[in-house]
Amino acid sequence: MARTVEFDQHNAIEKALDVFWKKGYNGASMRDLTDAMQINSSSLYNTIGDKHQLFTECIKHYTQKRRIFLEQRAAGAASAVKALEQFFNDVAAVVIKDAHGCFAIKTAFEVSPNDHGIQGLLKEDNDFTHTFLCTLIKKAIKDGEMTDANDADMLADYIISTYTGWYELFLLYRNPIQIKKLADFMAKQLLK
Amino acid sequence: MARTVEFDQHNAIEKALDVFWKKGYNGASMRDLTDAMQINSSSLYNTIGDKHQLFTECIKHYTQKRRIFLEQRAAGAASAVKALEQFFNDVAAVVIKDAHGCFAIKTAFEVSPNDHGIQGLLKEDNDFTHTFLCTLIKKAIKDGEMTDANDADMLADYIISTYTGWYELFLLYRNPIQIKKLADFMAKQLLK
């Protein structure tokens, strides 16, 4: 036996995520990344791998974190409709908080059209959110809290596609009130 | 006097736009660009300028083209609601057609958070679409074709933010039927 890895991989990936999030995949240099991670590039290549593998880990880290958050939120809700309302509020709050937009959405536009591996990871992430929303919608319909005039799959896609646009608007205008209004409107439309 | 510029600047910018569209600002190299434009880099620097100035021209070119398209469409519609329906159909068709998503939206996520100049151009573009939709919505309300329960400004933002999400979904799943369903649902929600 001999010495073990010195740096905290989990922590280093979080630092790398911050860099990729701010600068994008192509905009972030290995120098930027190793500086933020506070490790030498040889250590990086010996453990995680090259730039693309590091990016993949960052995507996985980001999506898993969100997944855990969603599951916790759903567990604590009084009803399906309350959980959906909670979801809209959460999303609006996050949109307003993130200075550089959602990392997954950014990546969907910058990287995924030319990278099937990353595209696959983003699809998985999206599928999870889709299933999460579908379950809530179906439950709300069964409990008579929502009308069953539309199919749940489409409504879930609708919700997902709507808040993607909130990110774009907020990147351009930085107006929290604008986003709040949109979130309220969507909640009113769907849950009345 | 002496010789005049040999290459067609307008055409060259269109070629550059294609490259930026596909690869993004940071993903496109000057080599990629001059190859597609079929000019030498010295000619490029002598006329348009550096990479950033070229990108700026591409954004202007793209947004102006869309502006002209919108104005033509609005002029030929029978009523405000018909024009809005037309708009939804047009957007859905373009989303399905563009392999790499909307250039303006891509840029909003990749470049604008770190570049106020580009951000300003995208805001102008967005403002134009916003005003375009607002005018139609107000007219529809005045003509009794839409309910005036919500304010037109918010509804315009709502429409814009919704179809941004269609682009993301289509980039991930490439499913035209999914997009069509969302467009139909939005039209039904707003224009019933």
Add this chain to the structure above:
DNA sequence: ACTTTTCTGAAACGCTCATTTCAGAAACTA
């Protein structure tokens, strides 16, 4: 304490990046 294994830091790798230079070709005027 010695050996063995593995990680680290600094330097170097070849390559591509955006940008500049400049000699000569091209096109205009007179």
Add this chain to the structure above:
DNA sequence: TAGTTTCTGAAATGAGCGTTTCAGAAAAGT
């Protein structure tokens, strides 16, 4: 056609890119 101006093409610039190398430091087992 001669003279003038300006554009073009190829080559060169230095900096930065992602990645690899390797000597030596560090930590484990014996």
